[in-house]
Amino acid sequence: MRILAADQFQLKREVEYGTPEQNEAVRQIVAAVQKEGDAALLRYTEQFDGVRLEAGSLRVPEEEIQAAYDRVDSDFLIAIREAAVNIRAFHEKQMRKSWMDLQPDGSMLGQIMRPLKRVGLYVPGGKAAYPSSVLMNVIPAQVAGVPEIVMVTPPSTGGKEGIDPYILVTAAEAGVKEMYRVGGAQAVAALAYGTSSIPPVDKICGPGNIYVALAKRLVFGAVNIDSIAGPSEIIVLADDSADPSYVAADLLSQAEHDEMASAILVTPSQKLAEAVASEVEKQLAELPREAIARRSIDDYGAILTVGSIEEGIAVVNRLAPEHLEVMTEDPMRYLGMIENAGAIFLGPYSSEPVGDYFAGPNHIIPTNGTARFSSPVNVDDFLKKSSLIYYSKEALMASGEKIITLARHEGLEGHARAVEIRLEREGGKGK
Template sequence: MKIMPAGAFALERQVVYGSEEQNRRVKSIIEHVRSEGDAALRSFAQEFDGVTVDQLRVSEAEIQAAYARVDESFLAAIREAADNIRRFHEKQKRTSWMDLQADGSILGQIMRPLRRVGLYVPGGKAAYPSSVLMNAIPAQVAGVPEIVMVTPPATAGVAGIDPHILVAAAEAGVSEIYRVGGAQAVAALAYGTESIPAADKIVGPGNIYVALAKRYVFGVVDIDSIAGPSEIVVLADDTADPAYVAADLLSQAEHDEMASAILVTPSAALAKAVAAEVDRQLESLPRRAIAEKSIRDNGVILTVATLEAGVRVVNQLAPEHLEILAADPFQHLSAIENAGAIFLGPYSSEPVGDYFAGPNHVLPTNGTARFSSPLNVDHFMKKSSVIYYSKEAIQQNGDKIMALARHEGLEAHARAIQIRLQKEGIARG
């Protein structure tokens, strides 16, 4: 790994808009699904997935068949992970509230789950059961009654779907599963077809076509953010074990060649030791080619004068994952402004959070931790304001409201108040 002073480094970030050709194709797929419905979904399954799809919806019997195909230890681990994730997300749940005023008015905020949420799950090797749990459980905890999964069909698996994905979905409270992928699945969730009712929100990772389709339907439905490449920043001092740091950097680097793994440290000794450890550990990794390219292209060790200076670098990077391996990791927590998930101390290796601890692994990438949050229960709820104004309140404040409305030239607004004051005046007289 390159070692350089932090001041000499600038992270290049790119927002993905796709090419004009990609956008045209996505738009055409979406319009096709809007006009042709299920027929378009079947024809795209044939064209893009090479699969003839008869029933779009996965049956209860197929889900039961999937359970028979996964082993006990997988099921037990998934269930324990799901319990942890559920317990953490339960703590995020908020209640509706009322504020009772002295004049008899009541103001309030109502919290409600979305009615129907679509979860996109990629096909093939990028289909991760852990990702199904992380996307579906917050919706389940929010109380979303209809959680719909879509995933591209293949020829293998249980009726074209990896049985582990089906089991994870069932465990996480997914209520409907459809064999449809790509931009066409996003279109079906946004606009609905004969067999797939439209959803209110679409979440989950996907390829460039899925991302562009989500961007396109944003407004018709809500979407989660468009995920960029995965990132880790490790902030460490000379108390950190270089083998731990190297292993954690590599666990990020193996995701894909675009992933970035960065160490920020005031310790020249640690910098050197980690660089050597990365090389050593790389040698025996099954996904060595990917991890090596990721480390070479996007991995770097940034040296800083102090841990405090390191924190400033971290805030500029706004990483998806941040690990702090330092003598007293909590000492720096208050100063961290921008990070999706913060892992503190030697035992909080990032995979702990990817799979098991409970907090969500769907995190803001590409520097968006400046303004975005880990996937959470709020993402699956909506608020409504409540205003119950009393007679006393309108008598007391009516004139001021009318004055503000008239200042803005909105006379009908003022008159809606005036007509009440007049009638109440008559009632009083």
């Protein structure tokens, strides 16, 4: 693992806008689903997934969901249920209420909080299946009060045996009752525009490959989307008190996600830097996903040396990582200085996977430096807000002339007259 001075490092990663050919393919798929509905979904499922489905078979039947329980380990069920409890408890603390503020002049202002009506969750297949991401999308939506949550996933996430049973069981445990065996850009289009089998949703959440990402970008506006997520990232900020084996293991926990994942150690200790570099090599050799992790470490990993922890925090704030671990002698001392990080893990026992699976905070976190201005998925993502305005006669009489002045300053005479006519009728000045 390369060791560099922090001022010599710049994380350069290609932003996934897709090739012209990929964008055109997605445009054609989305247009076909809009026009043909289920027929296009069945055709693309056979073409891209190698699975031929009959008309009317897109929805996963209840008996298939229940049969999946026989294919999962009891230990998994115990763990996923407790994780769900933790995730729900954390997100319940985020819930906000509607409010109204009555003024002495009889006017009232407020904000009404309402849940989205229908949300679509995309669960990918590919290199790995992530049941934990089902919980991280579904539970905050449920806490927000979303009444309809639907899941789509490719028909062969579990290989030749069909949909991964762990995905089905996790979705069922989370309370999802509407699931469809369709993936790719065609699934995104179905969620956005609807077909005879799949009613449209108000928001689409969940990760996917480049075609899914491009489809989400294309349909945004017709529906809302969560984000266009990039590869995983971790920075470990550590001093001499850190255990090199812990640091190396946590760096590799993210490197094994994807060849483009970024794993970085920032430290003022040359001794720790060299020990972690050695430990990464040792642990890499024993990692089942060694090829993926090694490519990530070689291309996007680094150990950055700094003059002090305070200097290291400046590097962290510049890079704005998805995950930040602070492994210093007194991690709480530095918390107030950290401005840009999606999730912050304090101390040697708060390993990143604790947050990924079990602690409760959401593991869907901004990437590519967007932690500078965005947040992890939370309950607010599934709420919409309506402003409430009630003006009494007295309030309008008192403020009407000022409103007219502002409207005419902007050249909007109709706006001005809408208030002016009320002032004239009700005994105000008007003009």
